[in-house]
Amino acid sequence: MSDIVIADEQVQLVDPRNRPCGSASRAMMRRLGCWHRATYIVVRNARSEICVQERTPIKETHPGWFDLAAGGVVSAGEAPMPAARRELFEELGVRGVELIAGGEFVFQEASLKLYGSLYWVDYDGPLRLQPEEVAAVRWLSISEALSLDKATPDTRLALARAIALDHW
Template identity: 65%
Template sequence: MTATPSQAGDPPEPHIADEQIQLVDTRNRPCGSAPRVAMRRFRFWHRATYIVVRNTRGELCVQRRTLTKEVFPGGLDLAAGGVVGAGEAVHVAARRELAEELGIRGVPLRHVLEFVHAEGGNHIFGSVFLVDHDGPLTLQADEVADAFWLSPDEALALDGITPDTRQAVQALRAEGELEVGP
């Protein structure tokens, strides 16, 4: 599997701190929006997507975050994904994040489960999707430093996993969704 960084000529992203995020209440009902920087500062409840990428061997795509990420710089993610923009549907956000971070487009995403992550100042309603992919990866240079494939057991045993993606994969495992078929 080849992972290549995005090209320097890609269009510039809007300033991430100014990005408008969909805010929700403690029951996951939309209640406005705020810039990302305010959402982080005031620890507002928000939605996020988690797209677990699995190959035909049952291995998960593990991504190393760049050192410039605002949360968990240099950490390991067990899922692509991110916060849901203001007015954005979660499945649209999932497709966008998967394309941006790993360059995966046009593959079926399967929504599997929802979970709540309230830890370390983060207040997230997470939507978990599963995608099967054996093709090449094109890494978003400003967010993903590296990507590699490991079995679910090996991935979960790593140090430095972001707590929300660990929770997402553990929830998938509890649902029996990471079993490799015959």
Template identity: 75%
Template structure:
């Protein structure tokens, strides 16, 4: 997917209480710092390791950093679960597996304002990486993943939220 297509993608906007209030092009949402929704899917293997993605250098936020969860923005009119399934298939090629709902969280950093929906999945199959977004993956223990210095702050919060719920 080219950066022009990504910039024009229509995303679901929400208000500060997470109520839908329209849509905007992704580039407009970023420029204006609008509240929006995003999905976060923590992918584990049978050993409990987390699939950590190295972001490509062309990503619009945190290029070259690490994502501790798959996922992305929710499209205009799209519901959480279909968005999570779409993102998981686009980024890692994983499809047809049940996603476990893990709750929601709110993330604010600078002009980034997100309501995130958390999901998890255990997966042992082959991965097919989306070359525009994922440079490489590695499997790390949750502690190793959280110790990464350049982990995206929203995916760090997503993983921490899931781990806290399990204790």
């Protein structure tokens, strides 16, 4: 997906109580710091390692950092589960797997304000990376992943929530 298309993508906006209140382009949502929804899918293999993505240097936030979960913003009119399935396929090429729901959480840092929907999936198959967003992946233990200096703060919170739910 090109930068122009990504910037124009219509995002579901919500109020501070997570109630839908319209939509805006991704660029406008970022510029105004609007509340929105996002999905987080922790991908775990049979060795209990998680798939950590290295973000490309052209990402709009935290370029070159590491994501401890797949996922992204929920499009206008889209529900979180279909958004999670879409993002998992777009970023890693994974489809046809059972997503296990882990609830919601709130993340707020500076102008980034979102309601995250957490999922995880057990997966040992091949990956097909989205070149615009994912530079590389590596499989790390949870402790290795959490010790990364440049792990994105929202995916760090998502992983901590999954651990707290005792699904490891």
